[in-house]
Amino acid sequence: MTTASDNSAAKCYALVPCAGVGERAGAGGPKQYREIAGTTVVAHTLAALARVPRVAKTLVVLAADDGEFAARAPAFAGWADPCGGATRAGSVAAGLEALARRGARDRDWVLVHDAARCLVRPSAIERLIDACIDDAVGGLLALPLSDTLKQAGEGERVAQTLDRSGKWTAQTPQMFRLGLLRRALAQAGDNITDEASAIEALGHAPRLVRGEPDNFKLTWPADFALAERLLRTTP
Numbered sequence: 001m002t003t004a005s006d007n008s009a010a011k012c013y014a015l016v017p018c019a020g021v022g023e024r025a026g027a028g029g030p031k032q033y034r035e036i037a038g039t040t041v042v043a044h045t046l047a048a049l050a051r052v053p054r055v056a057k058t059l060v061v062l063a064a065d066d067g068e069f070a071a072r073a074p075a076f077a078g079w080a081d082p083c084g085g086a087t088r089a090g091s092v093a094a095g096l097e098a099l100a101r102r103g104a105r106d107r108d109w110v111l112v113h114d115a116a117r118c119l120v121r122p123s124a125i126e127r128l129i130d131a132c133i134d135d136a137v138g139g140l141l142a143l144p145l146s147d148t149l150k151q152a153g154e155g156e157r158v159a160q161t162l163d164r165s166g167k168w169t170a171q172t173p174q175m176f177r178l179g180l181l182r183r184a185l186a187q188a189g190d191n192i193t194d195e196a197s198a199i200e201a202l203g204h205a206p207r208l209v210r211g212e213p214d215n216f217k218l219t220w221p222a223d224f225a226l227a228e229r230l231l232r233t234t235p
Contacts, residue, residue: 019084037231044118106179138176139207
């Protein structure tokens with residue numbers, strides 16, 4: 001059982017998987033290294049994490065052959081480790097081991113955040129930490145689904161309209177204790193798409209913490225234009 005003394009002693013670390021190639025983004029290379037609003041996507045992301053005082057250190061998980069990161073994020077003052085795997089789950093699992101080698105303990109919190117969610121606000125990360133620091137499981141930023149939800153059928157035609165009540169879209173960071181997340185990922189394997197899914201597979205119910213609409217993941221070419229406008233117009 002987690003005690004108040006354990007919580008007061010626990011640190012928060014950020015872990016940023018940054019080993020993907022970003023094929024859907026059409027960026028001509030890893031999407032995290034594309035420049036928008038004067039710097040790279042990943043540099044914007046890391047700058048937001050650096051503005052959260054309770055994040056003790058950030059670890060970036062790189063591909064083994066990555067030779068660009070240092071030049072693409074020159075202001076980064078955390079740890080970078082070329083231990084990335086073939087999948088997101090593999091990269092996160094390797095990143096947890098890298099954190100443990102650097103002194104992180106099983107009871108410490110890890111906030112896993114997508115490199116391509118460069119518009120995340122430090123205030124949202126603080127809200128997640130506030131909601132989860134005393135929680136028995138942990139949780140994630142997410143948004144209640146507001147749009148009508150359609151199930152696609154043959155030929156990209158609507159097969160049915162789905163009930164959207166109670167449905168949320170997952171965001172990051174996702175915040176769990178290192179030991180629990182390490183066990184969850186070891187059991188879940190490589191097919192999960194987020195850390196909360198692995199925690200759920202162990203029988204736990206992560207807390208949903210309301211995020212913000214602009215904390216979207218840059219995935220498609222149009223996303224970069226929107227992110228550029230938001231970064232240039234948001235103080």
